[in-house]
Amino acid sequence: MGQYDKAIADYNRAIELKPRSAKAYLNRGVAYHHKGDFQQEIRDYTSALQIDPQYLAALDNRGMAYTNLRQLDKAIADYSKIIAIDPQRATAFTGRSWALCLSGKFQLALADASKAIELDPRDADAFDTRGYAHACLGQHEKAIADYSKAIDLKPDLISAHIHRAASLTAVRKFDAAILDANRAIEFDAKSAEAYAARGNVYAATGEYDKALADYDKAIALKPDYAEAFFHRAKLHYAHALPDKALADFSKAITLDPHRAEFFLGRGRFYEDREMFKSAIADYTSAIAAEPSASEGYLRRGFVYFSQGKFKRAIADYNVAIQLDPKCGQCYIDRARACASLGLDDEAIRNCSKAIELNPGSWEAFQLRGSCRLEKGEFAAAVSDCSKAIELNPQCSEAFNNRGFARAALGQVKESLEDYKQAVKLDPTFADTYFNMATVYDAIGKVDEAIQAYKLFIRYASPEHGRSIRNARMKIRQLARRRGRK
Template sequence: MYKNNNTFNTLIKIFTFLTFIVSASSCSRNKKDSELFFIQGNVAYKKGDYNKAIEYFTEAIEKTPEFADAYNNRGTARLALEDTDGAIADFEKAISLDSDFILAKYNLAEILSNTDRLDESFSLLNTIQKNYKDSSFYFVTLSNILILKNKFPEATQALQKALVLDKNNDKALTNLGVVKYQEQNFKEAKMYFEKAITLNPKQDYALNNLSMVYAQEDNYNKALELVDQALALKKSPLYENNKAYYLLNTNELANGKDIILKLLEKNPNNAWALRNMGVYELLNKNFPKALENLTKADQLDPTVELLNYYLGLSYYNSGNAIKACEHWRIGQKLNEEKSAKKLTEICK
C-alpha cells in the first residue's frame, strides 16, 4: 500500500508537539502544587506543628525533587523534633542541589557544631563568614565548636563579638557561662546563666547549667528545682542524668536509680549514667559494683565530671589507697576541688 511520507512525518511532529505541551503543563502544575505545599509547610512550622510541616515539605519535594528550599525547611522542622540525622541529611541535600545556598550551609554548620563533626562545621562556617559577619548567632555557633575543642580564650572572643552585635543574645550569655564553668569560675558562670534566664526564662540549657553551679556548692535542693524547670521545657538525657545525680545526693536513692536505669536501657554506653550508677552503688556500700560502673564510664568518657573523685572513693573503700590517690591526683589536675581535698586529707 502506498504511504504518504510527508503526511506521516507531519503527524509525528504534531504528536511530539502535543506531548511537549502536555509535559510542560504537567511540570507547571507540579511546580505550583509544590509551592503551595511549601507555603503550607511554613505555616505549620510557625504554628509549632512540626510533624505536619514535615509532611507538607515532603509533598513539595515529591512534586519537585530539586526543591532545595523545601529540603532546608524540612531539615529545620526535623531539627525541632530532635531528629538530628534527618536534619543533617536534608541540609546536605539542599546544599548538593544549590551550592550557593548560604542559609542551608549555616544550618548544617550549626547542627554539626553540636556533634563530633566539628572540623566540618568549622570549615562550613569559614566559607560563609563574610555573609554572617554581622550575625550574633554566627559567633555563637563558632563558640560551640571552640568550647568543644577546649579553646576557651578563642570561644570567649567569639562570644564577646556576639554580644557586641546583640547584647541580649541569651545563647551567647549561656555559652559564656559554660566557658566560665569549665574554667572553674563558678561565680561568673552563675552570673551569666542568671542573666540569660532573665532575658529568656525558657532558656533550658542555662537553667540546667545553673543547676550544676548550685550542685558545685552542694545545694542539691536548689539544683533539683532548676533542673526540673529545664526538663519541663525539654526532655534531655543530659538533664535527666543531672536530676538523677541530685536525687542521689539528697538521699532519694530509689528515685535516682529509676532514672539511671531508664537512661541505661536507652543507651548502655551513657557514661554519665554509668557514673551515676557507680555513685548509687557507692552510697549503698557495694564497692565492687561501684568500681565496675565507674571504670566503664572512665573507659567511655574520661572527661565526665567528678569521675576521678568517685573512682578514688571506691578504691579507698575497697582497701586500695594507692589507686585511690592516683585518681584523686588526676582529679586535682582537672581542678576538681573535691579530689584535691581528699588528696590533702588522705594521700600524705
Template sequence: MMKSINILFLLLFPLLVYSQKPDPYYSGLAKMEQKRYAEAVDELSGAINADNTQSKVYFNRALCHAELGQYSAAISDLLIAEKLRKYSGSYQLARIYAVTGKSDSAVFYLERHLSSSSRLPESTIKLDPAFNSLEDSPLWKNLWNKEWYSDFEILIAEVKYMIKSRQYIDALNLIDQNLEKYAHHSQLYAARGEILLIQENFSSAATAYSKALTITKTEPEYYIRRATALKKMGKNDEALNDLNKAIRIEPESFNLYLERSWLFNELKMYRQSLEDISFYLELFPEDGRAIYQKGRIYFSQGSYLKALENFNKCLAIDQSKAEYFAARGDTYLKTKTYRSAIRDYGMSLDLKADNPDVYLNKGLARYYLNDKDGACSDWQKAIRYGSVKAHELLNAHCVNTNQDHLSE
C-alpha cells in the same frame, strides 16, 4: 577476613601513633592540661601552620589566649573556628564578650549556641560565672523567655541531677518510665549504665552501654564506661577492644593511653603497654603517676633495674605517695637489696600505715637478713590488717622456731 583486618589495625594502631614525635596539636593540648598556656599557643600555632582547616585547633588556641587575658586574639580564633564548623565557637564567644562587657554580642552568640544541637544544659549556662554581669539585664531575661530545650533534654537534665544527688533509685525509675517513649535516644541507656556502674552491677552496666552503642556508635564515653564494666568482670580482651575504639574516635584523650597501657600490661602485651606509656610521657614527662606506672610495667616484665630507674624518677618528683616507696621496696626485695627494701617499706608505712602487703614484704626482707623477731612483728601487723599470707608465714616461721628457712 574483614574482622581479621580490623583486629590487625587495632594492634598496629599504637605503632602508627608512636612512630613519630607527637604532632604540635597533641603537644599543644598537653601544654594546656599543664596550664602552660603560652607554650600551648606556640604549639597550636605550629599545628595551624601545618593545617589551617581544623576548627578544633583554633578553638583550643582561643581558650589559651583567653586564659592569658588575650581576648582579642581569642575572639579572632573563635570566629575562624565558627566559620570552619558552625556553632563550634559560639559559647566561648558569648563568655568572652560577657566578661569584657559587650552584652549585646554575648547574648547574640549565646542565642546562637542555644540554637545548636550541641547546646549545653540550662543549669550549666546559668551557673557559669562568666554571665554574672548579665543576670539582671533585660537582654538576659528576654533570652530565657524562649523555650530552648525539648522535653527529652529536660528529662535528661533531671536524670543527671538525680545521679549527681545520689538519688539512684529515683533516677532508674524515671529512666524506666521513659525508655519506651525515647527508645531511640542513647543517653537514657547511658545514664542507666552510669547508675549501674556506681552500684557495681557491672554486667547490667555493660548491657546498658551496649544498648546505647547500638544507637550511637561514635560516642567515646560509652566505650570507655563499658570498658570499665568489662574490666571489673575480668573481660580484659573485650575491655581493650573498647578502649581501642574510644582512642580511635578521640585520640586526644590522653588519659586513655594510661588506662590502655595498664590493660595491655595485664594481658602481658608488654611492648604495646610500653608504647602507650612512652607516648603519654613524651607529652607529660613530669607526670609522676605515669612514671610510676612505667616502673610497674617493667617490674611486671621482670626488668627490675629499669623499674628501679622509673621508681627513682617518680620519687624525685613526689615523695608523698606511699605506693611509690612500696613499689621501689618491692623492687629492692626482688633484687635482694634487703636493707634498702626495709627503708622504703618504712617510708611507705609512715605515709599509709594500714597496708598489709607492705608489712608482709617488709617482714620478708627482715627474715632474709636473719632478723626473725622483726619479721614476725611485721607479719603480726600484716595479719592485723587482713593478710592471709602473713598468717601462713607466721605459723611457719614464728610459732615453731625449728621450721626450715623460708625459701626465697
C-alpha cells in the same frame, strides 16, 4: 482554635485548591513546627520538595526539623544539598555545623561555622555554633570569644548567653556565668534551657538547693526536657540520692533515646554499683547512638576489665584509641589490661604512649614501673616509681613498688623507708606489710618481721590465701628462731 491550628486549616484549604503549591506545604510545615509536631512538619517539607526538588527554604527547614529530632545524618544530607545548589548560602553552613556538633564531629563543625562566618560576618548564629564546637573540644576561651561576638551582633540571642554561661563555668568564672544565665532568663522567663543553664552553674559551685530549684523549674516549664532530667540526675547522684538519680537518668533516656551522654551517665551509675550487665547494656547503647565517640568504648572496656574479661576490654580500648588517638586514658587502661594478661612489653609500650601524650600522668609512670618490676628491670622500675611519686606523693602503690625494686637492688634502708611511707599513706595496704616482713626477715629483725606478717594477715583479702598461709608459716619459723636466741 489556636493561631497555628487556624493557619493549618487555611493552608489545608489552599492545598485543596492548589495541590501543586510547594509554598503552601512549606508554610503549613512551619505552622506544625510551632506546634511542636516535627514529624508532620517533615512530611510537609518533603511534599514541597517533591513538587520542587530545589526549594532551598524547604530543604533548610527540613534540615532543622531533622536536627530537632536528632536524625542528624538526614539533617546533614539536607544542608549538603543546599550547599551543592547554592555554595554561598551561609545559613546552610551554619545549620550543617550545628548538626555536625550534635553528631560529635566537632572539627568538621568548626570548618562549616567558619565558612558561614566568612560568607556572612554578621551571622550571630554562626558565631554561637562555632563557639559550641570550640567548647566541645575543650577550647573554652575561644568559645567565649565566639559567644561574645554572637551577643554583640544579637544581644538577645538566648542560646549564646546559655552557651557562654556553660563555658564560663568550665573556666570557673562562676559570677559571670550566673550573669549570663540570668540575662537569658530576663529575655525569656519561660525558657527552660535558661533555668537549666543556671542550675548547671549552681551545681558546679556546690549550691545544691539552688541548682535543684532551677532544674525543677526547667522541668515544670518543659516536662519533656530530657537534658534537665539528665542534669538533675547527676545532681542527685552527687548528693548520694541514688534512687532519684536513677529515676531521672531513665526519664531522660525515655524522652530522648538517641543521646549517648544519657546512656553514659546511667551506665556509670550502674558501673559504680557493680551492676555490670546493666552498665554494659547502656554503654553499648551509647556506642550505637554515637559510634564515632570514644567514651562508650572506653567505659565498656573498663567494665569488661572489672569482670576479668581482659581480651574484650582490649578490643574496646583498641576501638577507642582508633577513634581518639590522643586519649591518654585509653592507653593507660589498655596497658592495665595487657599487664593483667602478662603482656608486660605491650603494657609498657602503652604506658610510654600515654606519657608522651601527657607527661604529667603519674598513673602511667606508676603502671609502667609496675610492669618493669615484673620484668626484673629494677633500676628502671625505681625511676618510674620515683616519677610517679614526684607527680603524686599520695600514691601508696608507687612507694610499695619502689620499695620492692630497691630491696631487689640491695638498697635495704631505702626499701624499708618506702614501705613505711606506703603504709603511712594506706595503713590497710596488705602487700606492703608482706614485702616489709620479707626485708626484716632477711636482715635478721625477727620481731619486726613477725609484726609485719601479722599486719599482713590482718588486712589481707581472701584472694591472698596462699600468701596468708606462707605468712603464718613464717611467723612460726621466726618464733622458733627467736626462742633459740
